[in-house]
Amino acid sequence: MPTVSSSAASSVPQPPTSEPITAPSFAVIPGAQVRQVLRGREPEMVELVENTYRLHSAGDSVNPQSYFLRFPDRPTSRIIALPASIGGDVNVAGVKWISSFPGNVAAGIPRASAVLILNDHDTGYPFACLESSIISATRTAAFATLAADRLSRDRDRPVRVGFIGVGLIARYIHAFLTGTGWSFEEIGVCDTSPDSIVGFQRYLERSGTEGTVSVHTDAESLIRSSDLLVFATVAGRPHISDPSWFTHNPLVLHVSLRDLAPEIVLASTNIVDDVEHCLKADTSPHLAEQLTGDRDFLDGTLHDVMAGKVRPRPDLPVVFSPFGLGVLDLAVGQYVYDTLVRSGELDVVDDFFHELRRYG
Numbered sequence: 635m636p637t638v639s640s641s642a643a644s645s646v647p648q649p650p651t652s653e654p655i656t657a658p659s660f661a662v663i664p665g666a667q668v669r670q671v672l673r674g675r676e677p678e679m680v681e682l683v684e685n686t687y688r689l690h691s692a693g694d695s696v697n698p699q700s701y702f703l704r705f706p707d708r709p710t711s712r713i714i715a716l717p718a719s720i721g722g723d724v725n726v727a728g729v730k731w732i733s734s735f736p737g738n739v740a741a742g743i744p745r746a747s748a749v750l751i752l753n754d755h756d757t758g759y760p761f762a763c764l765e766s767s768i769i770s771a772t773r774t775a776a777f778a779t780l781a782a783d784r785l786s787r788d789r790d791r792p793v794r795v796g797f798i799g800v801g802l803i804a805r806y807i808h809a810f811l812t813g814t815g816w817s818f819e820e821i822g823v824c825d826t827s828p829d830s831i832v833g834f835q836r837y838l839e840r841s842g843t844e845g846t847v848s849v850h851t852d853a854e855s856l857i858r859s860s861d862l863l864v865f866a867t868v869a870g871r872p873h874i875s876d877p878s879w880f881t882h883n884p885l886v887l888h889v890s891l892r893d894l895a896p897e898i899v900l901a902s903t904n905i906v907d908d909v910e911h912c913l914k915a916d917t918s919p920h921l922a923e924q925l926t927g928d929r930d931f932l933d934g935t936l937h938d939v940m941a942g943k944v945r946p947r948p949d950l951p952v953v954f955s956p957f958g959l960g961v962l963d964l965a966v967g968q969y970v971y972d973t974l975v976r977s978g979e980l981d982v983v984d985d986f987f988h989e990l991r992r993y994g
Contacts, residue, residue: 660986665765676813718960796822796860799867800834
C-alpha cells in the first residue's frame with residue numbers, strides 16, 4: 635500500500651489558519667483498511683457515537699432528510715443518499731451513498747454496499763472516498779449497543795437475547811454487545827433463510843460465544859423467550875402484529891424499523907434517535923403516527939435518555955427505533971481517515987483535482 639508523502643500529508647484538512655486556502659489531496663480508503671482500523675475498537679466506537687449524538691442534539695450539525703432512489707421494476711431495492719455535516723472536533727461534511735438490494739443474498743453477496751465521501755470544511759472539496767458498508771454496520775452496531783446500555787439501566791440487565799434477521803448487521807451488533815462487556819445465557823436465532831441461520835451459528839462458534847444457542851422456527855417463540863430483542867431484517871412492512879407476545883416487557887432494538895405493527899408500538903415506551911428522520915418512509919413509528927394522527931406515543935430520543943430527561947418505564951416494552959443519522963457515518967469515517975494519516979498508510983490519488991486554475 636503506498637504511503638502518504640510529506641506533501642500529501644500537508645494537504646490533510648486542518649483547522650482554519652491565516653494560510654491561503656488550497657484544494658486538499660484526495661484519498662481512497664478500501665474496505666480492508668477500514669476493517670483494519672475499526673477491528674476490536676467496539677468501546678471506542680460506542681463512545682464516538684455517543685459524543686456525536688451529543689453534538690447533534692446541541693445543534694452542531696446539519697442532517698437533512700435522506701433521499702431515496704427507488705426502481706419501479708425492483709420495488710424491494712433502493713439506493714439512499716445521507717448528506718450531513720458535523721462540527722466539534724470532527725468538523726467535516728459528506729454523504730453516504732448506500733444501496734440495499736435484497737436479491738443479492740440469493741446470489742451469495744451482501745445485500746448492502748456503500749461508499750462515504752468526506753468533504754473539506756473550508757473549501758468544500760471532497761478529500762476522501764471510503765468503502766462504507768463496514769462503517770455503516772459499525773455505527774449501527776455502536777448506537778444499538780449504546781441504546782441497549784442506556785435503556786436497560788432502570789431494569790434487570792437482559793441475559794437472553796433474540797435476533798430476528800441474522801445477516802451482517804446482526805453479526806456486528808452481537809460483536810459490539812460482547813465487545814463492550816455483555817454476556818448472555820441464551821442466544822435465540824430466527825430467520826426466513828436457513829443458510830443465514832447456519833452462517834450466524836458458525837460465526838457464533840468462531841467467536842467463542844458463551845451461552846446456549848437456540849434456533850426458532852417462529853418469531854413468537856423467540857420473542858416470548860427473550861428479554862433483549864434485535865430486529866435486523868429487510869422487512870418492508872410489519873410482520874409482527876400481536877402485542878401479547880411482548881407482555882414480558884422486553885427491550886427491543888428495532889434496527890430495521892418496519893417489523894412491528896402500530897399496535898405494538900402504541901403499547902410500548904418508544905425511543906427514537908431523531909424524531910423527524912424516524913417518522914417517515916412508512917417506518918413502524920410513522921405508521922403509528924398515521925394511525926393516531928399525532929406523536930404523543932413517542933417518549934423521547936436516545937439523547938433525552940442520555941441526558942436524564944426521559945426514564946423508560948420498566949413495566950412496558952421499550953422499543954428503540956433508530957433511523958440512523960448521516961452524522962454518525964461522518965464521525966466514524968473521519969476517525970478512519972485520521973487514523974490512517976497518523977499511521978502513514980493513507981493512499982492518496984495524485985492529481986485527482988486537475989483543473990485548479992480558473993483560466994488555465
